[in-house]
Amino acid sequence: MKIARCTPAFQFGRTPDFGxxxxxPLAGFPxxxxxxxxxxxxxxxxxxxxxxxEDTDHFHARFELPGVKKDAVKIELHERVLTVTAExxxxxxxxxxxxxxxxxxxxxxxxxxxGITAKLEDGILSVTLPKQESxxxxxxxxx
Amino acid sequence: xxxxxxxxxxxxxxxxxxxxRKPRYSVANDNEAFEIEVELPGVSKSGLSxxxxxxxxxxxxxxxxxxxxxxxPLHCELSTLDYQLRLRVTTPVDAEKIEAKxxxxxxxxxxxxxxxxxxxxxxxx
Numbered sequence: 447m448k449i450a451r452c453t454p455a456f457q458f459g460r461t462p463d464f465g466x467x468x469x470x471p472l473a474g475f476p477x478x479x480x481x482x483x484x485x486x487x488x489x490x491x492x493x494x495x496x497x498x499x500e501d502t503d504h505f506h507a508r509f510e511l512p513g514v515k516k517d518a519v520k521i522e523l524h525e526r527v528l529t530v531t532a533e534x535x536x537x538x539x540x541x542x543x544x545x546x547x548x549x550x551x552x553x554x555x556x557x558x559x560x561g562i563t564a565k566l567e568d569g570i571l572s573v574t575l576p577k578q579e580s581x582x583x584x585x586x587x588x589x
Numbered sequence: 590x591x592x593x594x595x596x597x598x599x600x601x602x603x604x605x606x607x608x609x610r611k612p613r614y615s616v617a618n619d620n621e622a623f624e625i626e627v628e629l630p631g632v633s634k635s636g637l638s639x640x641x642x643x644x645x646x647x648x649x650x651x652x653x654x655x656x657x658x659x660x661x662p663l664h665c666e667l668s669t670l671d672y673q674l675r676l677r678v679t680t681p682v683d684a685e686k687i688e689a690k691x692x693x694x695x696x697x698x699x700x701x702x703x704x705x706x707x708x709x710x711x712x713x714x
Contacts, residue, residue, distance in 0.1 A: 497667040499660035506660060510667055512630040512694035537617075568653060569630035569694015570667075 494530065494549035502582075505575040507551060512569035514547075519571060521564055526553045528562070530571065556581045609673040612650070616676075620708050623682065623700040629672055630694035639689050639698065641678070648674040648696065681706045 495510040511519065511532050518533040529550045536543045553559070553575065561576040614627040629637070629650040636651035650672035681703040688699045 495666045496664065497662075498664040499656065499662050501657070501659045501661065505663075508667060510630045510694075512628040514693060566693075568633050569628075570654070 494532070494547045496549055496551075498551075503577055505557065505577070507573040507575065509549065509571040509573070510569065511547070511566065511571050514566075514569070514571075516566050519564075519566060521573065523553075523559060523562070526555070526557075526559075527551065528553055528573070528575075530573070532571075608670060609649075610668055610670040612648075612672040612674055614674055614676075620702075622702060623678070623680070625676070625696075625698040625700070627672075627674055627696040627698070628694065629691070629696050631667075632672065632691070632694065632696075634691050637691060637696065639687075639696075641682075641684055641687065644678050646676045646678050646698070646700070648672070648698070650696070 497506075497508040499506040499508075507528075509530055509532075511534075513534050513536070514532045518535075520531045522529045522531070527550050529548060531546065531548045534545050534547065536545060556577045557575045558578045562573065564571060564573045566572075612627050612629055614625060617624045617626075625646075627648055627650075629648075631652045631654065632650035633653040636653050638649045640647050652669065652671055656669075678700065682700040683703050686701045690697045
């Protein structure tokens with residue numbers, strides 16, 4: 447048996463890298479973010495409010511999508527980046543305006559891509575990202 | 590990366606009382622009714638209450654999903670606070686005919702104006 451050098455992909459205590467794509471200047475300060483949003487209506491489209499949680503078997507991503515119908519939500523997975531795009535039709539007097547919201551999430555390698563599921567309920571989109579069985583932390587018993 | 594989602598992490602702000610937040614809303618009106626649209630993502634029909642007392646219309650929305658304790662937060666932007674919106678209605682409305690509809694996290698309340706409050710066109714004889 448040969449003992450190989452520990453490769454960078456195999457690090458202990460490594461936190462999943464959902465990375466800078468998710469970083470928002472006001473992340474963690476929703477009230478402040480809301481205040482800013484009230485005064486500076488978003489002109490760009492990357493303003494989807496997002497949450498990310500983890501349990502032993504899954505990652506759970508949640509997106510706030512009030513007023514968005516199920517068929518107006520698109521979830522794409524490309525090169526380990528999950529992108530949620532949603533279109534909301536807002537009435538502005540006589541006219542109907544359409545606004546597009548989008549947010550991307552870089553998935554860590556532990557996510558099993560073909561097991562991802564999504565659900566839209568009460569204006570919240572929940573995406574469940576299962577972890578690969580073979581990559582979960584294991585306990586090795588001592589003989 | 591170790592942000593925790595607790596009610597305390599959301600400091601009270603403008604229009605936000607101790608453990609409630611003010612939702613985004615818009616008001617439109619025509620000659621017959623006021624139409625109020627309130628954004629309440631995360632609120633289901635059972636967690637919603639709408640009252641008109643004197644001239645205050647109050648909307649309260651309770652978040653339907655409490656996250657399981659086993660979920661470890663990695664990144665938090667969604668607030669865990671419930672919603673409260675209080676609006677003063679200064680024009681007489683027909684309280685019996687108020688209608689409300691909740692769809693995809695958007696509440697639409699229609700407050701029909703009382704006949705006396707509607708604008709009338711006066712024909713010149």
